[in-house]
Amino acid sequence: MERAAAYQRGCGVDVEVLDAAEVRRRVPWIAGERLAGGTFGARDGFIDPGRLCGFFSSAAAHDGVSFRYGQEVVAAEEGAGGFVLGTADGSTFSAPFVVNAAGAWSARLGALLGVDVPVEPVRRHLFLTGPVRDLPPEVPMTIDADTGVLVRREGERVLVAWSNADEPPGFDTTCDPEFVLRFAEALEARFPSVAAAGIDQRRSWAGLYEVTPDHHAILGPVPERPGLLLATGFSGHGVMHAPAAGRCIAEMILRGRSEGVDVDALSLARFARGELIHETMVL
Ligand SMILES: Cc1cc2nc3c(=O)[nH]c(=O)nc-3n(C[C@H](O)[C@H](O)[C@H](O)COP(=O)(O)OP(=O)(O)OC[C@H]3O[C@@H](n4cnc5c(N)ncnc54)[C@H](O)[C@@H]3O)c2cc1C
Structure with missing residues (x-):
C-alpha cells in the first residue's frame, strides 16, 4: 500500500499513509487487534x-x-x-x-x-444495514484489506460489501440472502457497530461485474x-x-x-x- 500511495502521489493524487494509531483515531469504530496501518484519500469512495x-x-x-x-x-x-x-x-x-x-x-x-x-459476468452483492445509531455521520469507505470486507455510510444506513473469489460466472443477479453469512464473522470482528445494525435484505441487491482473467x-x-x-x-x-x-x-x-x-x-x-x-x- 505504501508503494501504491507513492505512485498515486506521483500522479497528483492526494493520499495519506496512516500508522495504526492514526487509523484508530480516524475510524474509532474499527475493532480487532491486528492493524498495521492504512492509506486514506479524502476524495475517494463515494460517487453517484x-x-x-x-x-x-x-x-x-x-x-x-x-x-x-x-x-x-x-x-x-x-x-x-x-x-x-x-x-x-x-x-x-x-x-x-x-x-x-x-x-x-x-x-x-x-x-x-x-x-x-x-x-465474464460475475455476480456482485451490495448489502445495506438497517439505520445505524452508533456511528458518526461520516463513515469513509473503509476496507479491511485482510478479508476484503468494506463498509461506508449511505444515508442513515451503512453499505457493506464483500466479494467471494469463487462466485461462478453467469448472468444471475438474484440477491442471495444467505450470502451475508459467508462474511458475517469478518464483519463482526472488524466493524461490530455496523454488524449490530443488521442487514436489511429488502434494500440489498446484486449486479454484474465484468471480469477479465x-x-x-x-x-x-x-x-x-x-x-x-x-x-x-x-x-x-x-x-x-x-x-x-x-x-x-x-x-x-x-x-x-x-x-x-x-x-x-x-x-x-x-x-x-x-x-x-x-x-x-x-x-
Ligand atoms: C454491485 C456493484 C458495485 C460496483 N461498485 C463499483 C464502484 O464502487 N466503483 C466503480 O468504479 N465501479 C463499480 N462497479 C463496476 C461498474 O459498475 C462497472 O465497472 C461499470 O458500470 C462498467 O461500465 P461499462 O460502461 O463498461 O459497462 P456497463 O455499465 O455494463 O454498460 C454496458 C452497456 O452495454 C449495453 N449492451 C450490452 N450488450 C449490448 C448489445 N448487444 N447491444 C447494445 N447494447 C448492449 C448494456 O445494456 C449496457 O447498457 C460496481 C458494479 C456492481 C455490479
Missing part, C-alpha cells in the same frame, strides 16, 4: 454513478453526439468502409469505428464481431481488425476508470494512440502473450 453518466451523456449531446437507447446489436458485418451493425428492431448502423463497451455482455458482442473477448480492463484496438476497439472488462472499477478510459479511446480513434496515458499494459494482446497484470487487492 447515475449522475456521472448523466453528466457525460449531456456534455456529449451538447457537442453533437446522438444516442439510441434500447437498441440491442444482434448482428455485425465488416465491410470495406468499416462495420455495419444490425439491431433487434431491424435498424442498421454503419461506422468506420466500433467500440465494444458492452460491459458484462462484451463477450457476446465480441462473438458477433468474430473476436474472443475474455470478459487479471481483473483489469481491456482498452484499445483489436489486433488486425482496423476500426474495432475494446473498452471493457473493468472488473468492478469501471465507474472510477470511466473518464480516463473514455479519453484514451477517443484519442486512439482521433489520433491513432492514447496520448495522455500509456495503456499498452491493458491491451487485448496481453492475454495471448501471457502478460497478465498482477492485482494484489481484488474488491
Whole structure:
C-alpha cells in the first residue's frame, strides 16, 4: 500500500499513509487487534454513478453526439468502409469505428464481431444495514484489506460489501440472502457497530461485474481488425476508470494512440502473450 500511495502521489493524487494509531483515531469504530496501518484519500469512495453518466451523456449531446437507447446489436458485418451493425428492431448502423463497451455482455458482442473477448459476468452483492445509531455521520469507505470486507455510510444506513473469489460466472443477479453469512464473522470482528445494525435484505441487491482473467480492463484496438476497439472488462472499477478510459479511446480513434496515458499494459494482446497484470487487492 505504501508503494501504491507513492505512485498515486506521483500522479497528483492526494493520499495519506496512516500508522495504526492514526487509523484508530480516524475510524474509532474499527475493532480487532491486528492493524498495521492504512492509506486514506479524502476524495475517494463515494460517487453517484447515475449522475456521472448523466453528466457525460449531456456534455456529449451538447457537442453533437446522438444516442439510441434500447437498441440491442444482434448482428455485425465488416465491410470495406468499416462495420455495419444490425439491431433487434431491424435498424442498421454503419461506422468506420466500433467500440465494444458492452460491459458484462462484451463477450457476446465480441462473438458477433468474430473476436474472443475474455470478459465474464460475475455476480456482485451490495448489502445495506438497517439505520445505524452508533456511528458518526461520516463513515469513509473503509476496507479491511485482510478479508476484503468494506463498509461506508449511505444515508442513515451503512453499505457493506464483500466479494467471494469463487462466485461462478453467469448472468444471475438474484440477491442471495444467505450470502451475508459467508462474511458475517469478518464483519463482526472488524466493524461490530455496523454488524449490530443488521442487514436489511429488502434494500440489498446484486449486479454484474465484468471480469477479465487479471481483473483489469481491456482498452484499445483489436489486433488486425482496423476500426474495432475494446473498452471493457473493468472488473468492478469501471465507474472510477470511466473518464480516463473514455479519453484514451477517443484519442486512439482521433489520433491513432492514447496520448495522455500509456495503456499498452491493458491491451487485448496481453492475454495471448501471457502478460497478465498482477492485482494484489481484488474488491
Ligand atoms: C454491485 C456493484 C458495485 C460496483 N461498485 C463499483 C464502484 O464502487 N466503483 C466503480 O468504479 N465501479 C463499480 N462497479 C463496476 C461498474 O459498475 C462497472 O465497472 C461499470 O458500470 C462498467 O461500465 P461499462 O460502461 O463498461 O459497462 P456497463 O455499465 O455494463 O454498460 C454496458 C452497456 O452495454 C449495453 N449492451 C450490452 N450488450 C449490448 C448489445 N448487444 N447491444 C447494445 N447494447 C448492449 C448494456 O445494456 C449496457 O447498457 C460496481 C458494479 C456492481 C455490479
